[in-house]
Amino acid sequence: MPRFMGFVKMEEGIGAPPQALFDAMDTYIGEQAAKGTFLDGGGLYGTEDAVNFVVRKGETTRVDGPYAEAKEVVGGFAILQYDSLEEAIAGQQEFADLHAKYWPECSMVATLRQISDEAPEAADA
Template identity: 75%
Template sequence: MPRFMGFVRMEENIGTPPKSLFEAMDVYIGERAASGVFIDGGGLYGTEDAVNFVVKNGEVTRVDGPYAEGKEVVGGWSLLQYDTLEEAIADTQTFADLHAEHWPEVTVVSTLRQISEGPEEPES
């Protein structure tokens, strides 16, 4: 059964989502957890305590948050499994629709990525 990672990106420091979104998400996640689709997930704290390690030209540099240049940040994640890619895409649309309905004044980007069952062999 294919597994997927879901990511939610949005502007940082835009406030707390409305209570109606929390309630809708509780129902949405509860249904998917009961059916075995939702494996794990959660929200993330802001970038004020984030740490990046950047590898460039063979050197490693540590960059501590917050990041002034960041326009949007990953605010949440999920680990999911569906029978088909089409089901995963349709359900991600439902997730996005909930945000549009309950928090229309913000821009939210919901990303779905299939998890590789690799490792694939490197090409020569």
């Protein structure tokens, strides 16, 4: 059964979502967990405590948050499992629709990506 990662990108520092969204999400996630499609997930803290390791030209540099240049940040994630890509897309649409309905002031992007179950092939050197 294919697994997917859903994540939300939105502007940081726009305030807390309304209680109605929290309530709707609790119901939605509970239903998805009961069906076996929601495996794990959660919201993320702000970037003030984030740590990035940037690799460029064979060098690794640590960059601590917050990141003033970031317009949108990943605010939450979910690990999901569906029978098909079409079902996963429909589920992510429902998730996005909850935000549109209960927090219309929020601008966000809900992204869905399939998780690879195979190791990547090495590039020829």
